[in-house]
Amino acid sequence: MMKRLTIKNNAKFTVSESDLPEAFRRLAAFEDIYDELTSSMSTIPAELTKLKAAGKEKTIRYRELFGQKLVNNQIIALFERHGISFNVKGHPEHDI
Numbered sequence: 001m002m003k004r005l006t007i008k009n010n011a012k013f014t015v016s017e018s019d020l021p022e023a024f025r026r027l028a029a030f031e032d033i034y035d036e037l038t039s040s041m042s043t044i045p046a047e048l049t050k051l052k053a054a055g056k057e058k059t060i061r062y063r064e065l066f067g068q069k070l071v072n073n074q075i076i077a078l079f080e081r082h083g084i085s086f087n088v089k090g091h092p093e094h095d096i
Contacts, residue, residue, distance in 0.1 A: 034084075037072060044069050 005019045015023045044065050051062045
C-alpha cells in the first residue's frame with residue numbers, strides 16, 4: 001500500500017516539508033496519467049467510429065478499444081467522485 005503524503009484538515013491539505021519532493025513527484029505522475037486519460041477520451045471514440053464504418057466491429061482491436069473506453073469511463077467516475085471533473089469534449093475542468 002502507498003504511504004499517504006497529504007494530511008487533510010477540514011477542506012485543506014498539508015504535506016510535511018520532508019515529503020514535499022515525493023509529493024511533487026506523485027503529483028506530476030498523476031497529472032501525466034490525467035493527460036493521457038483525457039487524450040484517449042478523444043482518440044478512442046474517433047477510432048471506434050472509423051472501425052465501425054469499415055465494418056470491423058467484430059475485430060479484436062475494436063473490442064479492445066471498446067473495453068478501454070469502458071475502463072476509462074470508470075476511472076473518470078472515480079475522479080469525479082473526488083471533485084475532478086471532465087467536460088463533454090474530454091478536457092479537464094479542475095474543481096479542486
